[in-house]
Amino acid sequence: MARPKKPTNLKVVQGTNRPHRNNNEPLVSLEVPQCPDWLSEESKKYWEETASQLVNAGLIGGVDTALFSLHCDSYGRLVEISKKINTIERMVSHSPNGMEIQSTWWQIRNKLHDQIIKTASEFGLSPVSRSKINMPEKSEKKKDGWEAL
Numbered sequence: 135m136a137r138p139k140k141p142t143n144l145k146v147v148q149g150t151n152r153p154h155r156n157n158n159e160p161l162v163s164l165e166v167p168q169c170p171d172w173l174s175e176e177s178k179k180y181w182e183e184t185a186s187q188l189v190n191a192g193l194i195g196g197v198d199t200a201l202f203s204l205h206c207d208s209y210g211r212l213v214e215i216s217k218k219i220n221t222i223e224r225m226v227s228h229s230p231n232g233m234e235i236q237s238t239w240w241q242i243r244n245k246l247h248d249q250i251i252k253t254a255s256e257f258g259l260s261p262v263s264r265s266k267i268n269m270p271e272k273s274e275k276k277k278d279g280w281e282a283l
Contacts, residue, residue: 177210205253
């Protein structure tokens with residue numbers, strides 16, 4: 135299975151960009167995508183906390199609305215379900231013959247957990263995906279003598 139390709143902005147940040155290999159990649163304006171109305175309040179809150187940080191890091195643009203919406207929606211639903219299954223007893227259900235099994239809510243929570251991890255890595259929102267980013271050093275401003283005053 136082939137390794138997934140990285141966006142050029144991520145390669146630039148990591149210091150691994152080779153311009154001759156990315157001649158035809160479309161450029162995307164770095165801007166906070168518009169938050170969809172259909173997201174839950176918890177999802178919208180997460181969107182507001184995270185989107186501007188991603189723009190500042192150069193990792194999200196206006197065309198990323200759909201994928202980032204899915205990420206935020208999964209996060210918001212995970213919070214809702216986690217509140218619902220706040221005890222061990224709510225994590226367990228019983229089959230018709232009395233066997234203990236994972237509750238449906240717990241199964242949904244696990245699926246959301248997996249979805250969040252997958253979409254988070256697309257935006258550098260996990261420790262592992264961030265460890266692959268090597269930010270270039272910021273160039274220092276030219277000193278003109280006034281700083282010493």
